[in-house]
């Protein structure tokens with residue numbers, strides 16, 4: 198057994214060496230790293246910043262965070278932004294993806310009151326990057342909604358899309374002369390399913406029956422309104438581009454059986470199709486098979502309407518095609534099965550119960566320090582070739598990819614090196630298969646506050 202493993206590694210390392218000599222990335226490929234405001238900035242109430250849903254949750258319900266910690270100080274970027282840029286220079290980055298804290302710019306969420314000190318902080322951060330030719334890529338929303346807007350329902354208030362457009366316009370106006378790459382939302386699944394449809398991210402609403410779907414609809418409409426605002430009023434003079442970042446891990450059928458193939462497609466629709474289909478597909482609107490399942494189950498469950506809201510023709514046309522690129526956060530893969538032996542009892546009703554599918558991962562895939570993250574073979578290739586076949590020849594960016602270790606691992610991170618090597622080879626494989634991946638952002642620039650996992 199041991200011998201077999203050693204021989205296996207030897208073959209893999211020889212193959213990797215050959216590959217490295219023969220292949221390379223084009224000169225204009227963007228290499229960078231990524232972060233999120235709440236995870237790094239600190240300065241949670243500095244200079245007029247408003248409270249956001251992570252401030253509120255960690256201060257009022259601290260025990261949802263594994264080590265009872267919070268992002269009050271985090272990596273203290275608010276005070277040490279020049280050190281961040283120094284690290285970027287040492288790494289030789291082309292680009293840096295970071296997010297704006299909505300409540301630092303608009304303390305009450307609405308655009309009537311702009312916090313000029315918050316704007317000044319981002320101007321300093323951006324200008325420091327530009328001094329060294331590091332291209333800033335901005336995410337408008339990476340999970341830290343102003344608490345005032347949450348109290349009005351947040352993403353499930355149908356007016357959310359207008360509030361988001363107003364905020365986006367402030368960002369385009371203040372930073373768009375220098376920032377040419379805009380991502381509206383980071384990971385709609387984590388916002389809507391984890392925050393509204395379950396209780397694993399703020400605002401821990403756990404509205405399992407409808408939370409994910411109501412949020413998904415308002416989110417993609419908000420994305421589209423911001424995209425069109427940019428396209429119409431800013432792009433002609435600023436010449437940048439605007440897209441969205443969706444988490445697309447790979448979900449492949451566990452077997453060739455028809456049941457497993459159907460389960461895998463439903464799972465893909467539940468995980469990311471819900472957000473990608475309205476924007477990137479020709480038809481627009483929510484994914485077909487999943488919508489039909491939810492409608493049928495809603496009837497059986499006694500609802501007088503589908504728990505998944507419909508798109509009007511107007512909504513559908515507004516959202517469809519609202520992108521210049523598709524940002525993908527990708528980390529891992531799962532096998533999908535419809536079989537009894539893999540059955541998991543999900544809350545009824547809920548997104549995963551609606552999807553009639555179960556996931557598992559083989560024991561032999563190497564495990565990171567995060568329960569959900571394993572090194573899965575060729576998963577970038579599988580995910581991106583699937584997206585290209587489904588949505589066409591569009592521009593893609595890997596906007597996050599990375600590997601977690603425990604504190605105890607310290608600086609010994611051979612398994613992280615193995616992961617990145619496999620990932621970059623998989624990006625090259627996808628590019629050789631004709632997928633236009635134009636950049637790669639490693640997660641993260643530095644250690645930071647890992648949401649419910651705190652600093653563990």
Ligand SMILES: *[C@@H]1O[C@H](CO)[C@@H](O)[C@H](O)[C@H]1NC(C)=O
Nearest residue numbers: 395396403405406544545546
């Ligand atoms: C969320 O709601 C489901 C029922 O819909 C329940 O089983 C579960 O315990 C709840 N989770 C939390 C963290 O409250």
